[in-house]
Amino acid sequence: MIKGFTAFSLIFSVSLVARSQMSADLSLTTGSNQVSLGQYGKLGGQFSYFYRGWNFSAGAGAVFSAAREKKLDAVRLSVSKDYVIKDKNITTVAFYQFAPFSARLNDHAAGLLFNHKSRRWYYDLGLNTRFYAFTQKYKGKAGYGENVLWEPVNVIYRLTWHKPIGDKFEINPSVTNFDQFIIQQETNPFVLADFQYKLNVKSKIYFDVAYQQSGFFNIRVNYFGYYLRGGYKVNIGTIPENHIKLKPIEL
Amino acid sequence: MKYPLLIFAAGSFLWTSCLKEADFTGLVRSTDRIEKRFAQSMEWNEQHPFKNILVSGEEYKLLITGDVHVGSSSTINNYLNFLERAEENDISSLVFVGDISTGREKDQQTFKDHLPDPAIKPSFVMIGNHELYFDGWKYFYRLFGTSTYYFTVQTPSKKDLYICLDSGSGTLGKSQLQWLKDILETQRNLYDRCVVFTHNNFFRDHHTASTSPLTDELLVLMDLFEKHHINMVITAHDHKRVLNQLGNITYITLDALRDDAKNATYLILKKDTQESLKSGSTGFLFSFEKP
Secondary structure, eight states: OHHHHHHHHHHHHHHHHTTTEEEEEEEEEEEEETTSSSOEEEEEEEEEEEETTEEEEEEEEEEEOTTOSOSEEEEEEEEEEEEEETTEEEEEEEEEEEEEOSSSEEEEEEEEEEEEEOSSEEEEEEEEEEEEEEOHHHHHHHTOOSOEEEEEEEEEEEEEEOEEETTTEEEEEEEESEETTEEOOTTOOEEEEEEEEEEETTEEEEEEEEEEEEOTTTTOOEEEEEEEEEEEEEEEEOOOGGGOOOSGGGO | OHHHHHHHHHHHHHHHHHTTTOOGGGGTOOSSOHHHHHHHHHHHHHHSOOOEEEOSSSOEEEEEEBOOOBTSSSOOHHHHHHHHHHTSTTEEEEEEOSOOBOSOHHHHHHHHHHSOOTTTSOEEEOOOGGGGGGGHHHHHHHHHOOSSEEEEEEOSSOEEEEEEEOOTTSSOHHHHHHHHHHHHHHHGGGOSOEEEEESSOOOOSSSOOOOOOOHHHHHHHHHHHHHTTOOEEEEOSSSSOEEEEETTEEEEEOOBOSTTOTTOOEEEEEEOHHHHHSTTOOSEEEEEEOO
8 A cells, every 4th residue: 555655755856846737637436336345435546657658647546445454546657649640539548557455465566558539439448367376475374386377368448438518518328348446357357437517727527437347248147236427537737638638537 | 440340340249159158137237136046955954964974084075166058069078078987986975166157957957857867966056146147047047956065075084075056156155154054154164174165266266257245255265264264265167277275275276167168177075095194285176187
């Protein structure tokens, strides 16, 4: 937890120094699922720093759940850059995410994601790799050597329909298998509806609703869980709009 | 014009290849929910106590397979060969880790008709997603009863616990997970070794369309199994054998046994006294045999 917040604070401090190139996203999430032992709450934040066409982001989340021993939900570091390929804007995002699940188990994931936005549709496609490992403390206690369980490759995707309503409001429903600190297997898609309201040219508030199900590829779906998220994102300075990758669901 | 044609071609292919085996009514909403199945299973368990198998020596063998898919092809030769192997005296009981049939009543009945006399050689059958197709749970419940239970094997000096879980819907659900936690909290320390069986494979060892538990659930289960010193977790579903190890837990995904499987094998799990003495060992030796 300390390591995560150190990285988080470092990026935050750098961003404050370069205040004109700072952006931030803060969110509150609540939800419930088959394994959460009741309602859970999450507090998430992501700060980004834009420098010479590169966007460096650090995000962290706290979780308040009866099912989780650790309060740190996850820490994620990402770097992104925009390219133009055959007149199409493509954003490439590389990320690493660390989630300390319990006093015994850690979850690590890293990946590469490509994004393209057309007028009405947003496309995200990428790959991630993942490994599960024991904490150093637990390894010592259990007498385990170095041992991880590695899942080499998983496809991550999101298809979003973008619908602006007037100048201030927009709706973005998606089918995806990833979101803020969540990376599901490609066989476990979920639906997410995102509603955004532009307060002014530099800030927005948003509200997201997600419905998760299990067994889609078993052709026997079962309700798994839901969550609701409200957030505020602000861009302080002169970052061009197409470089803002603030919202956690945008990695 | 080319897109509708492509969609039609892809749709036709899926329709003709999958119609025989898959029931797409569960793609949007399933009526056979895990909570309901769990409640019915617990009712059945109340009337039918969990089985305890007594063996005369300290070592014994279980014959384990998954994805038999009776009814998917015109023959069941692999299944019959498996049953022939099971007749040998060194096998204590049989375990089927789901997808025994297409789910249709006649196929589940055919599967059951071939099983050995339970008084001589007990069989433990788990539900897979295919047992939920074509209203299959109704028939599974009538023919096999519970989809969540455990059985024990007792040697002269030790007793081992085998937990069988229902993951046909891609999740254990709240109630089954709580049942599992309660069993492990209250009973795990009464047993020497503990093995968990469930149909859905846990990990994505290769690119596959097989459903795994959502990562939220997977982490909960992995942590729970580590906390309670589970020795092995045996799954099926993916039709491709994979062995994983994390800490002292061996995770096995089984090959399929269906006749058209390219590399059909079954698992022989042997409780081994020498292996049990080794530090950090599962206490079992295992091998895979072709039917």
